[in-house]
Amino acid sequence: MAKYNLNWNEEKFKRFLKEGRGQGTGVDYNPWWKINDYPSLGRATRVFSWKSNRIHHFFSDIQTKYFYLLDWQDIVLDIREHFPLIDIDETIKQKEDLNFDMFKDKETGTPYVITTTFLVTIKNNNDSKPQYIARTVKSYTELEKKKTLERMEIEKRYWEYKGIDWGIVTQKEIPAVFAKNVEWVHSSLYSYNERGLTKENIADLSNILKERLLDSSHSIRSITANFDNEFNYEAGTGLFVFKYLIASKQIQIDMNNSIDINTPKPIIGANNQKLKREESAYDCSK
Known part of the structure; x- marks a missing residue:
């Protein structure tokens, strides 16, 4: 102690x-x-x-x-x-x-x-x-x-x-669900190197997974698991990239609701560049 x-x-x-x-x-x-x-x-x-x-x-x-x-x-x-x-x-x-x-x-x-x-x-x-x-x-x-x-x-x-x-x-x-969702994805933004990924790796994987997320009606769990199998990555890599996409604002989801990876199509939108964060969801200046 x-x-x-x-x-x-x-x-x-x-x-x-x-x-x-x-x-x-x-x-x-x-x-x-x-x-x-x-x-x-x-x-x-x-x-x-x-x-x-x-x-x-x-x-x-x-x-x-x-x-x-x-x-x-x-x-x-x-x-x-x-x-x-x-x-x-x-x-x-x-x-x-x-x-x-x-x-x-x-x-x-x-x-x-x-x-x-x-x-x-x-x-x-x-x-x-x-x-x-x-x-x-x-x-x-x-x-x-x-x-x-x-x-x-x-x-x-x-x-x-x-x-x-x-x-x-x-x-x-404090909106507890919003804060919990941010906590869930927060560390992914800068910890990709701990998973053996380079900046170029994470950028390429993000583009591939983002396209599949938008085109598929399956759950996040299913999509990311298939992603790991296809590219022979360690289990959980696809889910990590999913978190990275949220943290880097390349995909947009409703942060006011709990993120359920077993639910199909939770994504609201996506962009080739970082999406602007929804400041209306939580205004820190209030």
Whole structure:
């Protein structure tokens, strides 16, 4: 069992700053909290992102599910998890009624660094400059706690002073089936080399399988199994390519319904190029 040093003090704060925690963007971003820093209340997860090309750290299933929704959207340019509000004292002008003492280490008295679960960079259709939104992800049962409500008020004011849209996301706002479908295909986009496939291989196989999927009335399971047999590939290769086609948006299916590989013709459409993601299916900016 992993051992965690849960004490928070000035020395640890300075070490985090020296390590570049909470700094950078894209592949260079270093989250303030990582899964080896302290035990999670839920299932800790590390996931590679299509957007940032780096590993992301999550402490609950709700955080992970919301990440999948963000990573799916074309409108999203970058995702920064566990973003620290380092300049909180300078940013929040009206704070006399806020109880910051609730967020100090009981042993050392050192203030904790308050973080927002996600700071997301999105495209701005009306401007060439990107737009930012901040989202705090919590279980709705936590919203009943006094300490959580106080923290939410602090975050709310912080982002208001920054001029950045902030909101709370609970499991009630996350379409579970959509998130599960993204999770099912997510790793296929960059892991084809782990199956002994090159970029050229996956492109050729994608074109062949896509044509068969569109022309056949059989189930996905049947089509992909026949694909493996015909080309003498390891069992499951055809299904992997099917996932890749979804992840790369070369085929379009209804992500709001569970993907059933035993059902014939679940495909809505296809294109020789990547299909535009259906942003109406889940709008991360809301």
